[in-house]
Amino acid sequence: MGRKASTINLSEDERLYLETQMRARTIQAQTVIRARILLLKAEGISVDHIADKVGMNRKSVMLCINKYLEGGVENALFDAPGRGRNAEITDDEKAWIINIACQKPVNLGYSAEVWTRALLTKHINKFAEEAGHTRLSTISQSKVRTILEEADIKPNKITYYCENRDPDFDQKMHNVLLVYKQLSLQFDEKGQLIPFKEDEQVVHVLSYDEKPGIQAIANTTEDLLPDENHKTVSRDYEYKRLGTISLLAGIDLQTGEAIPLVKDKHSSKEYIEFLKILDSKYPETDRIRLVLDNLKVHSSEETRKYLATKPGRFEFVFTPKHGSWLNLVEGFFSKLTRQMLKGIRVKTKDELVQRIYRYFDEVNEQPVVYHWKYKLEEINSSEEVVVDTLPIQKSS
Known part of the structure; x- marks a missing residue:
């Protein structure tokens, strides 16, 4: 028996490319022949049989195959410079x-x-x-x-970035960081809050935001708990949507206490309700300073009317547009999502509300004080924080 002919291993792209060359009408005849040689060799046909099929001598067939082995498909199909067609791409x-x-x-x-x-x-x-x-x-x-x-070009991929749409971004960011810098000075080396002096104005600083669209989802069948046959909680793929709720929350940056309000919406009405919770929580002679984004409800006409009844009580430090990452409460929301909301199933929407409140109770048993560190060394704490009290209706 004769020895089995060797083969060459063409990639899928190479095979498709060679087949395209075979079908093309404008390609030179020698290029078509060379493409056929490579395809036949990939099928394990011997050199002598290939030579018979394409009408060439054995030496020319071997030359084509060797050029492929040395430099790939294009090296085999096209002649080098000085010998007709240039295989190099300019x-x-x-x-x-x-x-x-x-x-x-x-x-x-x-x-x-x-x-x-x-x-x-x-x-x-x-x-x-x-x-x-x-x-x-x-x-x-x-x-x-x-x-x-x-060329390091990837035209098949999309990466996302955030367009800076706030011309005062740097100034507003500096103002927020100034709040955090001055806060850091209120703690001693052991991380304990230094009490305010008797003649000093007490200012409570809170990081505030809303987390809307929290879905209340119910199972269609009960979960199966882990046992000797199942390593994990087993859950049916089907579920029912029971509606959504909104969480309004503030973190006291001096004590770490988390303050929640869970409602169906987060309009001016609910925001004012949250401000009233803060107003009743802290002594009347103290000021309340909130770090928050400039959402419309935070400065609406309805909100301003309420604030006008509380002159000097509230101060607002607004983060720049697309600067929510500057707000410390965002870290708390991430923690809430990981620890409690991920995979949650309830029987009613009210159950979801009560479990969120229960989570806040658990967190507040051992509150964690959130500290900001990024770029604080660049901030001069002796500067004055620019605050907005919002008592006057903005002109249209």
């Missing part, structure tokens, strides 16, 4: 490919928002000759990928 051709890749396909008449490698290669093949880059009319997906990787 910088101008690469720049044209990158320019196409840096455009949205939807702007070039396609339905897609971002490129796939197949769609990008198809577009390049179709319009290369028209653009004066005939060589690129047969470029493969793998070669396009290599060119984009070398």
